[in-house]
Amino acid sequence: MILTNFATVITKVTKMGDISKYIDFTSGDNGAIVTALKQKTVPVKDWKDCIKDYEPTMHKVCSDTIALKDKGLEKSSRIYIGLEKLLSRRMAEFTFAIPVKRVYSNVTKEDGKPDDKKQAIVKAIEAIYKNVRIDSVNLKRALSYYASCEIFTVWYAVKQKNTLYGFESNFKLKCKTYSPMDGVKLYPLIDELDDMLAMSLEYKKKDANGEEVTFFETYTDNRHYIWKQELSDGGWVEVLHEESEEGEVSGEEIVLMKIPGVYAYRNVPAYDGLTGLREEIEYTLSRNSNVIAYNSAPVLKISGGIKGSEDKGESRRIFRTENGGDVSYVSWSQAIEALKYHVDTMLKLYWMQAQMPDISFENMKGLGNIGFDARQTMLTDAHLKIGDEAGAWIEFLERECNVIKAFLKVFGPKEWKNDIDNIDVEHVITPFIQNDEMAEINRRMKANGGKAIESQLESIQRFGESDDAQATLEQIQKEEKTASENRATAFSIGEQVM
Incomplete structure (x- = not known):
């Protein structure tokens, strides 16, 4: 199998290769089918190893009885720090705290006038993103991606009449993200041409008797399969069938003719290579805590x-x-300065190698009210880091958008079908920075020759406190007109009393 480079996203949702060359789903040997689908074709660090660094209570310092010995009833101090968890969360926040911006092009007619049909398609796509709360989804799956190395987001339609997307529809589109952090094992199957043939996931659920049952689920370009592992003999039994003219058929049909989801992976977690620095901090603090306890x-x-x-x-x-x-x-007089210097140095090295700023309260409170440009300069390294990650994310988001388009072609208005793929969508990721609204307004006004950059109506809408921005604008204009008439009356010579 041809494997992709480090931190590359495999999110193939285009027409797949022929999976029958690798797996025969009609053989009836469920055990052999599941075993073949479990042949993982991407080099990803196992979550079993990652969680030992990610979860603070599983750090080496918590169980080490050699460097930190317990003496009878006196237990050694064991101070653990969740730097890996903090780093993963911070990278996710720097990537998606500012929502992804989608820029649509090719949505006008040849004469440059707006194309109402394409504009309606754009609104439908945005409505789909809005109704699945895509901004929250991005933050959650970014955390899973940086911490556990891989994620898979599957999109599916549920039968429910609605008008959420600007037209009457019998289906509502939803999505769900799986990752090893949730106890789900992911198995992408990729061929020699780097095309994804199948995407499988293994998870456990409790049955009616409270016993854990293992399920194995697979998506191909045209079928969806689910198997269940028997508790008695460990064999696999197919639980998803579909009736057809020829009788019962394995799995269910996928009408999109492509895998209805996107997969992303990286070889190692975001905190790879930083374990030594974190352990040095933990052991230093633990040993010092023992000294303090003994001499206090x-x-x-x-x-x-x-x-x-x-x-x-x-x-x-x-x-x-x-x-x-x-x-x-x-x-007792302790040499605290040497300890403080050592721990501070380890922390600085940790965040420096992670290319993330230490934006803790202690560090931020001493900065004062610095300007927008100064903030940008301070976060240069972090923005470069997110820039490195953005390429994989943009590819992931573009593939996801193609899945949404495929769903729209199925349950959207028929007259949209030929125009949906012609609309280009560009995803823009903006690394987090605290915005200085006044500085931004002044910059835009200067570029606009000192003139206004938005109308009164847009300003009221942006403020967001009015339920009806148009009515608020009309009331403001009415009040201004009344005030103007009053001023004119007050200064009218004919009305003044001498």
């Missing part, structure tokens, strides 16, 4: 001899010393 108990120093002893029940503790003796507590 007060130590009494007695100089000279003690004369007599304290009687039982005395209200005050009195030490009688002789020969110029003294009694005092010894205060």
Whole structure:
């Protein structure tokens, strides 16, 4: 099998190759079919290994009894830090905290006038994205992608009458994302020409008796199959059938004639290679915590001899010393600066190698009110990092858009069918930055020759507090007209009393 390069997205939803060259679904040997589909053809780090770094409670420091020994009832300090989890979340936020912008082209007639049919198609596509809450979906699957290396989003239609997409439809389009983080194993099958022949997923569900049952689900370009593993002998039984003129047929038909989903993978998680730095921080803090615990108990120093002893029940503790003796507590002085320097250095190296800024509250509170350009400069490295990742994401999003178009051709108006594929959609990913709205307005006005860049109606709509922006504008204009008439009356010579 030909494998793709590092962090490449395999999201083939174009017409597939012939899967029958690899797997015979009509053989009746379900075990052999499932085994063949489990032959993973992409080099992805197993989630079993990734989770040991991603989940803080599974870090080495939590179970190490050699470097951090427990002494009887006194347990050693074990401080774990979820830097991998934080890094994955932060990369997802930098990628999709600002929603993806979709730019549509080829939506006008040859004379440059708007094409109402294509405009309606654009609105339908946007309505589909809106109703599946695509911005939230992007954040969730980005976290899974950066943390567990692979995701698969399947799109499906449920029978439900609606007018959500600008036309009367009997179907509503939905999507669901699977990843190893959810306990789902993904098995893409890719041929020598780098075309995806099948996409399979294995997951577990509890039956009516509360027992876990394993299911194996496969999507090809024309069929959808589901098998269930028997608890008794471990064999596989097909559970999805379809009736046809020839009788019962395995699986169900996929009318799109393409896999109704998109798959993305990367060879290693976003935090690969950073484990050593994080472990050094954890062990340093844990060892120091043990030292603090040992030395925090007060130590009494007695100089000279003690004369007599304290009687039982005395209200005050009195030490009688002789020969110029003294009694005092010894205060422990720790070399804290060396420890702080070491931990700070490890943290700086961690975020530097991850190409992500440490935007914790402690770091941000000292910046003050810096300008937009200064913020952009500070986040240069992070934006370059997201730029590296954006290529794979854009390919993924474009393939996903093609799936949505395929669904629209099936359940959308018939007159749209020939125009849907002619509409080009460009996906623009904007790395996160805190926007300075005033700076942006001034920049746009300057580029526009100092003139207004939006109408009053657009300004009211952008503010978003009015339920009816047009009515609000008309009320403002009415009030301005009344105020203008009042001013004119006040300064009218004929109306003034001398």
